[in-house]
Amino acid sequence: MRALVVDRAKPGGVALVADYRDPAPGPGEVLVRVDLAGICSTDLEIVRGYMGFTGVLGHEFVGTVVRGSDTLKGQRIVAEINCVGPGSEARDADARKHARDRTVLGIADRDGAFAEYLVVPTENCHVVPNEVNDRRAVFAEPLAAACQVVKDHPVTPGTRVAVLGTGRLGILCAQVLAARGCRLSVIGRNAGTLALCRRIGLPTRDVANVESNAEYDLVVECTGSPDGLRSALQLVRPRGTIVLKSTYTRAPDVDFSPIVIHEIVVAGSRCGPFPEALRLLREERVRVDEMISGVFPLAKGAEAFAAARDPQNLKILLEPGAP
DSSP: OOEEEEEETGGGGGETTTTTOOOOEEETEEEHHHHHEOOOOHHHHHHTGGGGSSBBBBEEEEEEEEESSSTTTOOEEEEEEOOTTTSSOOSHHHHHHHHHTOOTTTTBBOOOSBSSSSEEEGEEEEOOOOTHHHHTTTHHHHHHHHHHHHSSSSTTTOEEEEOOOOSHHHHHHHHHHHHTTTTHHHHHHHEEEEEHHHHTTTTTTEEGGGGOOOOOOEEEEEOOOOOOOHHHHHHEEEEEEEEEEOOOOOOOOOOOOHHHTOOOOOEEEEOOOHHHHHEEEEEEEEOGGGGGEEEEEGGGHHHHHHHHHHHTTOEEEEEETOO
């Protein structure tokens, strides 16, 4: 099969392999034909060296089950990315996120979705509602990650919340938070993505016009930059909370003293609830169509990664079945 693999010596950090080994499902696994996949910031960091991963990239996808489960065969599915074997004690999604024996789709010790086929555990699969087309379904994984923010940190109409960064994940987090009715500000510096936020009804502020006056109860850091934590510390109030969503190869250069002095909670946040994400997509509570900037075949993987790095673009998709 054709697959897009990490090759840091090549332009874009990826290479197309025309005869990559065909995956075969083991016990408790299904074989999935990948219909559409999305490039995210983690993928861009992996080709720069994040996690030291080698193999097939990609963890945001929608596909069709072709083998391994009579119940799921022929069904369109999306899948959680943290995988454990049948003998693992980690059986629910939260436990799988941190299981010592886990592999992570396209990130750690497991081939991902930038290929014609992939294998995932049956228990990781979620059937896509008929009302959700492929282009929207491919957002299920990052939208689930956005939903995790409010699962871990409930907000009320009076909660002052800032989403820092108007990229792919920032816009999804902002829409999930906006649905909770909090006092939201979406802060960024990219004129194009700020304009998109306004078109879909999100309240925005240009970072150049934001005073560092520590006014927010909750700051969700989605900049994708090591400098994001420093900015978040300038925005959060004493005893407030910063939720970190960014992954990057370079360590942040941050003075941690304010965290102690102002008793700030800094929380990491990763994967989230797929059923909630699929519900929001089915009910059209979150808008994603406007975020799609281009669709590429696997053969143009280097061009696709270059487009994904362009700050004028948001979500770049890969269509493995395209010639």
